[in-house]
Amino acid sequence: MKRFLITIISIFATSNLAIAGDWILRTTKDNMTDQPSKEVFVTSPGGEKFTIIRRSDEKVWGYIQLSGINQFSVNERLMLRVDKNKPHEINEDLQNLTKRLGNPIGSWEWNPNLIGFLIWHGKINEGCGIIKELFDGKKMIIRYHPNKSTIRDIEFPLTGNRKAISDALSLDLSNCPAQ
Numbered sequence: 001m002k003r004f005l006i007t008i009i010s011i012f013a014t015s016n017l018a019i020a021g022d023w024i025l026r027t028t029k030d031n032m033t034d035q036p037s038k039e040v041f042v043t044s045p046g047g048e049k050f051t052i053i054r055r056s057d058e059k060v061w062g063y064i065q066l067s068g069i070n071q072f073s074v075n076e077r078l079m080l081r082v083d084k085n086k087p088h089e090i091n092e093d094l095q096n097l098t099k100r101l102g103n104p105i106g107s108w109e110w111n112p113n114l115i116g117f118l119i120w121h122g123k124i125n126e127g128c129g130i131i132k133e134l135f136d137g138k139k140m141i142i143r144y145h146p147n148k149s150t151i152r153d154i155e156f157p158l159t160g161n162r163k164a165i166s167d168a169l170s171l172d173l174s175n176c177p178a179q
Contacts, residue, residue, distance in 0.1 A: 022043075023040055023041070023165070024040065024041055024042070025038060025039075025040050026039050026040075026041070035056075038168040039051050039053040040053075040164040040168035042161070044156050045155075046067060047067030047068065048064065048065065048066055048154045048156075049064070049065040050062065050064055050142070050156050051065070052119065052168060053168070054168065058123075059118060059122045060118075060119045060120040060121075060169060061119060062116070063115070063117075064114070064115050064154070065113060065114045066144075072112060072113070072144055073145045073146065074110075075091075076091065076144060076145060077089055077090075078090040078091065078117070078143065078144055079141075080142050080143075081140070081143075082134060082140045082158065083133070085133050085137075090117045092110070094118075095108045105118075106118070115144075119134075124171065124176055127176075128173065131165075131169075131176070132173065132176050134158060135166075135176070138159055139155055139159075140155070140158055141153050142156070162174075
């Protein structure tokens with residue numbers, strides 16, 4: 001039994017597992033276009049994952065993925081707060097409004113355990129809004145509703161993210177003005 005435990009410990013000690021709180025930059029290549037893409041993510045102590053990517057249209061999206069059997073409610077209205085900044089409500093309202101007006105802007109993707117949302121338009125000269133808060137912040141809290149009568153907060157550390165976010169977005173965000 002002792003030999004088994006030593007083997008398991010040595011496997012985990014030498015593997016490339018992400019530890020909760022570490023920001024990980026991952027670069028991949030599209031199999032069809034051979035174009036590289038980058039994403040940066042962090043894992044909460046509870047196993048939830050927050051990912052930031054820059055899409056081909058230059059817009060920046062955030063994805064929150066729940067762990068285990070946890071799920072988002074169907075008409076979810078996330079709240080995102082960085083440090084003591086004003087909380088941001090994130091939902092599908094903008095997407096629905098622009099669709100009704102005939103000029104749809106994709107800003108929301110929902111699945112039971114994964115929500116994607118537009119964080120930033122990607123134009124540094126027009127301000128950086130939430131992305132600047134993430135870049136400068138120490139912690140982020142995302143609130144969601146597993147059902148109508150329950151709320152749950154997930155905390156993600158933001159320290160140590162500057163290089164990873166800058167590399168993932170191919171930007172120098174240190175001089176980016178907030179909106």
